[in-house]
Amino acid sequence: xxxxxxxxxxxxxxxxxxxxxxxxxxxxxxxxxxxxxxxxxxxxxxxxxxxxxxxxxxxxxxxxxxxxxxxxxxxxxxxxxxxxxxxxxxxxxxxxxxxxxxxxxxxxxxxxxxxxxxxxxxxxxxxxxxxxxxxxxxxxxxxxxxxxxxxxxxxxxxxxxxxxxxxxxxxxxxxxxxxxxxxxxxxxxxxxxxxxxxxxxxxxxxxxxxxxxxxxxxxxxxxxxxxxxxxxxxxxxxxxxxxxxxxxxxxxxxxxxxxxxxxxxxxxxxxxxxxxxxxxxxxxxxxxxxxxxxxxxxxxxxxxxxxxxxxxxxxxxxxxxxxxxxxxxxxxxxxxxxxxxxxxxxxxxxxxxxxxxxxxxxxxxxxxxxxxxxxxxxxxxxxxxxxxxxxxxxxxxxxxxxxxxxxxxxxxxxxxxxxxxxxxxxxxxxxxxxxxxxxxxxxxxxxxxxxxxxxx
Amino acid sequence: xxxxxxxxxxxxxxxxxxxxxxxxxxxxxxxxxxxxxxxxxxxxxxxxxxxxxxxxxxxxxxxxxxxxxxxxxxxxxxxxxxxxxxxxxxxxxxxxxxxxxxxxxxxxxxxxxxxxxxxxxxxxxxxxxxxxxxxxxxxxxxxxxxxxxxxxxxxxxxxxxxxxxxxxxxxxxxxxxxxxxxxxxxxxxxxxxxxxxxxxxxxxxxxxxxxxxxxxxxxxxxxxxxx
Numbered sequence: 116x117x118x119x120x121x122x123x124x125x126x127x128x129x130x131x132x133x134x135x136x137x138x139x140x141x142x143x144x145x146x147x148x149x150x151x152x153x154x155x156x157x158x159x160x161x162x163x164x165x166x167x168x169x170x171x172x173x174x175x176x177x178x179x180x181x182x183x184x185x186x187x188x189x190x191x192x193x194x195x196x197x198x199x200x201x202x203x204x205x206x207x208x209x210x211x212x213x214x215x216x217x218x219x220x221x222x223x224x225x226x227x228x229x230x231x232x233x234x235x236x237x238x239x240x241x242x243x244x245x246x247x248x249x250x251x252x253x254x255x256x257x258x259x260x261x262x263x264x265x266x267x268x269x270x271x272x273x274x275x276x277x278x279x280x281x282x283x284x285x286x287x288x289x290x291x292x293x294x295x296x297x298x299x300x301x302x303x304x305x306x307x308x309x310x311x312x313x314x315x316x317x318x319x320x321x322x323x324x325x326x327x328x329x330x331x332x333x334x335x336x337x338x339x340x341x342x343x344x345x346x347x348x349x350x351x352x353x354x355x356x357x358x359x360x361x362x363x364x365x366x367x368x369x370x371x372x373x374x375x376x377x378x379x380x381x382x383x384x385x386x387x388x389x390x391x392x393x394x395x396x397x398x399x400x401x402x403x404x405x406x407x408x409x410x411x412x413x414x415x416x417x418x419x420x421x422x423x424x425x426x427x428x429x430x431x432x433x434x435x436x437x438x439x440x441x442x443x444x445x446x447x448x449x450x451x452x453x454x455x456x457x458x459x460x461x462x463x464x465x466x467x468x469x470x471x472x473x474x475x476x477x478x479x480x481x482x483x484x485x486x487x488x489x490x491x492x493x494x495x496x497x498x499x500x501x502x503x504x505x506x507x508x509x510x511x512x513x514x515x516x517x518x519x520x521x522x523x524x525x526x527x528x529x530x531x532x533x534x535x536x537x538x539x540x541x542x543x544x545x546x547x548x549x550x551x552x553x554x555x556x557x558x559x560x561x562x563x564x565x566x567x568x569x570x571x
Numbered sequence: 572x573x574x575x576x577x578x579x580x581x582x583x584x585x586x587x588x589x590x591x592x593x594x595x596x597x598x599x600x601x602x603x604x605x606x607x608x609x610x611x612x613x614x615x616x617x618x619x620x621x622x623x624x625x626x627x628x629x630x631x632x633x634x635x636x637x638x639x640x641x642x643x644x645x646x647x648x649x650x651x652x653x654x655x656x657x658x659x660x661x662x663x664x665x666x667x668x669x670x671x672x673x674x675x676x677x678x679x680x681x682x683x684x685x686x687x688x689x690x691x692x693x694x695x696x697x698x699x700x701x702x703x704x705x706x707x708x709x710x711x712x713x714x715x716x717x718x719x720x721x722x723x724x725x726x727x728x729x730x731x732x733x734x735x736x737x738x739x740x741x742x743x744x745x746x747x748x749x750x751x752x753x754x755x756x757x758x759x760x761x762x763x764x765x766x767x768x769x770x771x772x773x774x775x776x777x778x779x780x781x782x783x784x785x786x787x788x789x790x791x792x793x794x795x796x797x798x
């Protein structure tokens with residue numbers, strides 16, 4: 116696994132995905148929370164500012180009715196000076212918009228809206244420099260076309276708001292970053308553990324039932340699961356070993372009496388003259404023993420392959436296919452059958468050489484049995500080195516499509532095959548061996564004939 | 572030859588002993604692993620036939636103990652088990668050959684003969700050359716000649732002939748050929764070996780008066796100079 120694939124692998128893990136979903140959700144939550152706080156604060160602060168301005172305007176309006184213009188101007192000047200510190204602003208202008216009194220240098224450029232409330236900016240000294248401050252104000256007319264505005268510096272409020280915005284963005288980014296980081300870390304942990312588990316699982320599938328999943332000293336889901344799977348594997352191992360024991364004792368209990376029968380018959384035969392009727396009877400007995408033995412061998416090998424308790428080693432499939440074809444070449448030639456083979460070099464599988472050889476031998480043997488004299492058989496090994504495919508194709512009668520499934524079952528001989536010698540276990544063994552190697556067995560029409568493929 | 576049979580099945584043991592005595596061997600028998608180990612260690616046994624499953628001491632353990640104490644006599648293991656892997660474990664334990672029950676007596680006798688005469692075949696062997704009568708095989712140059720005349724063989728026919736020449740004068744069964752030349756341990760059902768042998772016979776005997784490759788009825792083949 117290259118670093119890129121590793122990285123992408125982590126992105127695919129469920130903890131990483133969960134972390135992403137959660138950090139996005141948390142980020143949204145944080146944004147909503149801060150938004151709500153901002154909204155509430157604005158309402159309270161804005162509300163109180165507006166109330167202040169409203170009250171001031173009310174006061175000035177009342178004074179305007181009782182005071183002369185010059186007194187009123189004095190009042191505005193006085194208020195301006197008083198309020199300077201607290202951020203309140205006043206401006207009184209004449210009909211030409213020239214400032215008459217107040218602490219704002221000029222009447223703001225009129226916005227056409229003409230509404231009571233409006234915003235404007237004022238340069239305010241700030242140490243050695245000046246800063247543009249945002250003001251919120253209300254205006255009202257004075258007698259003689261004079262005009263007046265009363266407002267308040269809201270720059271501080273704006274500053275708080277932008278500070279909150281920055282805080283909000285930082286919080287969201289931090290949440291996302293922590294979420295991603297945490298997800299990445301958890302993903303790597305999971306991936307490491309899952310990698311170890313899948314490596315062991317592969318070995319178990321290859322038949323090494325003594326392997327167990329790695330368990331850490333923790334009670335998280337994965338370790339709990341691994342422990343439970345290990346308990347299950349213990350049981351499977353026990354069952355499989357039990358089956359193997361049953362198989363061994365069945366083999367022993369059947370082979371021993373067959374051996375006695377054979378030994379007794381042969382012992383008796385050695386005292387009899389060739390061609391005597393008694394000897395001929397005993398020859399029939401030994402030939403039946405042979406037949407039983409070959410059936411027993413086949414059944415035991417099928418059962419053995421099915422328990423999966425067979426030693427496996429790297430097998431050079433290319434060499435094997437070539438050598439089995441070569442073993443059968445003279446026999447097929449005697450029957451006038453052309454046995455063609457095309458074998459791609461370098462195909463290897465993890466498996467049992469003897470069982471693979473026997474499976475292939477059974478396929479070629481079957482093909483030779485069912486192909487008429489002068490026929491043709493093609494054996495091919497194709498595909499990549501790690502996923503090879505072996506096919507045996509003949510131009511005999513083939514197997515009807517509806518019967519292809521059942522011939523793989525145990526001891527099925529189609530009526531058409533009754534007069535051909537054989538135990539009827541050949542294809543069952545091929546099926547069991549194919550399964551043992553994690554391969555797929557496919558029966559196809561070779562039009563005419565049968566095409567059998569073992570796809571590794 | 573002094574042969575020890577360690578076998579708990581009485582019928583098999585007796586018929587085996589009788590057949591071996593008839594073939595001219597001195598035979599001792601043991602019916603359990605412990606007795607077998609003791610006899611194999613103390614007497615001058617040339618060859619042992621050991622059943623795999625024995626009371627008191629398992630057949631494989633017996634062979635292992637023999638090998639551990641430096642006894643090098645050939646051992647043929649008889650087994651009534653499944654096969655495939657059992658053969659490998661049997662040979663790994665120190666057995667020289669492995670035969671699954673039920674077996675033909677002819678098969679067993681041929682194997683015993685082969686075991687007892689390992690490196691002592693009728694063919695004379697200089698470093699790389701095997702020679703039987705006027706038939707010569709050079710393993711280095713992969714050249715086969717008979718009476719000085721070159722014989723063309725395929726790679727497999729060459730291997731087959733080499734195996735036969737190593738066992739010349741002995742009976743070689745079909746199973747022994749399949750195991751020794753192809754390294755296959757199953758019954759190919761069809762008479763594949765017979766056809767290979769008949770091709771080899773065509774190649775080495777056809778143009779010559781004296782045939783060297785003989786069929787032994789009910790057993791197999793033998794490569795020998797006929798007296």
